[in-house]
Each structure stands twice: as structure tokens, then as C-alpha cells.
Amino acid sequence: MRLFLAFAALFLWTTPLQAEEKVERLLQALHLDEVIEILQDEGGTMGQTLQDSFLDNKGGQVFQNQVDRIYDADRMRRQVVDVFDQSLTDRELDRAILFYESDLGQTIVSLEITARIALADEAIEEMAQDAYENGDKDSELYRLVDEYIRINNLIEENVQNSISADYNFFRGMDLGGEVDDAELLAQLLTQKDSMTEETQTWLYSFFLLAYQPLSDAQIRENIAFSRTETGRAINNALFESFDQMFDVIYFQLGQAVAHVLQGSDL
Numbered sequence: 001m002r003l004f005l006a007f008a009a010l011f012l013w014t015t016p017l018q019a020e021e022k023v024e025r026l027l028q029a030l031h032l033d034e035v036i037e038i039l040q041d042e043g044g045t046m047g048q049t050l051q052d053s054f055l056d057n058k059g060g061q062v063f064q065n066q067v068d069r070i071y072d073a074d075r076m077r078r079q080v081v082d083v084f085d086q087s088l089t090d091r092e093l094d095r096a097i098l099f100y101e102s103d104l105g106q107t108i109v110s111l112e113i114t115a116r117i118a119l120a121d122e123a124i125e126e127m128a129q130d131a132y133e134n135g136d137k138d139s140e141l142y143r144l145v146d147e148y149i150r151i152n153n154l155i156e157e158n159v160q161n162s163i164s165a166d167y168n169f170f171r172g173m174d175l176g177g178e179v180d181d182a183e184l185l186a187q188l189l190t191q192k193d194s195m196t197e198e199t200q201t202w203l204y205s206f207f208l209l210a211y212q213p214l215s216d217a218q219i220r221e222n223i224a225f226s227r228t229e230t231g232r233a234i235n236n237a238l239f240e241s242f243d244q245m246f247d248v249i250y251f252q253l254g255q256a257v258a259h260v261l262q263g264s265d266l
Contacts, residue, residue, distance in 0.1 A: 022090065
């Protein structure tokens, strides 16, 4: 009887670890740590943008150091891990691992990361946008990229996440609690059309650049995975985790800006 209870206790203890190991394996296949490094680099650029737009460059290196601390890699990673752990079933994890650890899955992830890094260069970003705006909309590559973006609802999801991040940024700036949340959200929603246009341009430019080396068959296989229950679950988990991540980051960025404007210590 004691042996049975000991075995049962061991089983209950190891099952969650197996799930955690699957999440970790999937996130390694998605190159999450590389993605976070890119986001941290973009955070440095964001810090300078805030200096120029809100602070007249009065924040100095102290403010930039605060921005670096806000883009904390460990916290950003934990937020993704928590969402994946809570929202994905064992079967979804197994199927996602199978796809993303495959040669095609790794190729796609690597191409997307390479394109994201490349677009940090303004000259390359302009070239990519020009290729999208003036390119052949009847090409098979464009048709497949268009299908992939629409199937995953990437434009609307990214716009919603951007509005949410901006909303939290201005809430963070409101240290005195004087801003009406409903009014703030209404003001941000007036910008939705322009944000949608900008997001569409960026997404098409990005995927046309990233997926150019792929064959039509490879892109179709990626689209087919996106249509599956697992593909949709992964897409939802990514958006939810990054939405939560940026809500926190932007709220704290707003607070950091407000402290400088008020002459407080960061």
C-alpha cells in the first residue's frame, strides 16, 4: 500500500514537470530568447523615441537605464511561459513541437527572426515597404502571404494589441489618476484606421521579405498548420502572452516618462 501511494505521489509530481518541459521545448523551437533579445533592442529605440517625443531629451542616460530595466528578459519570458503553460493542452504542445522542430518549422522561425532584425534598418524597411506597395499583387507569393495574414487575423490582433499598449502607456503617465479611462480609450480608437493601415503595410512588408526564400509548397504547408486547432491555439497564445507583456512594459514606460516630467527620481 505504501509503495502504491509513493508511486501515485511520484506520478502526480512528475506530470506537471512533463508539461513544463514541453512548453520549454516548444519555446526553444520558437527561438523565444532570440525574439526577446530583439524586443530589448527595439526597447532601446523606443526609449530614444520617448526622449524625443515627450522629454525633450531631458531624461538622459538615467531614463535610458530605466527603459532597459523595464525590458527585463526574465520577466518577459515568464509571461510567455505562463500563458503557454495555462492555455495549451498536452496534445497541442505535442503537435506544435512536431511542426516547429521540423526542418520547415525551423526554417520559418529563422526567416522571420532574420527579417525582423533586418527591418530595424530604416533603409531595408523602406525597401521592403516599396516592394509591398509597388509589387505584383497577382504573384503567388503575395497571394499566399495575404492568405496567411488573413487566416491568422494578424492585422486586427496587432492593432488591438497596439491600442491596448498605448492605453496602458497613457494610464502609466497619469500618476495623479486624473484621466478618464473611457475617454482615453475613445481617443485612441479614433486612430484605429491609421494604425490599421500602418500595421497592414508593416505586416505585408515583413512577410513578403521573410517568406521570399520559401517555395509555394512550404508556405502552403505553413498555412495548413495555421488552419489546424493547434495552429490557432499557438497563435492565440502568442498574442495573449505578448499582449500581457507589452501592457506591463508600456504602463511602466508611461510611469517612467511621468516621473521625468515631474522632476522625480526614476
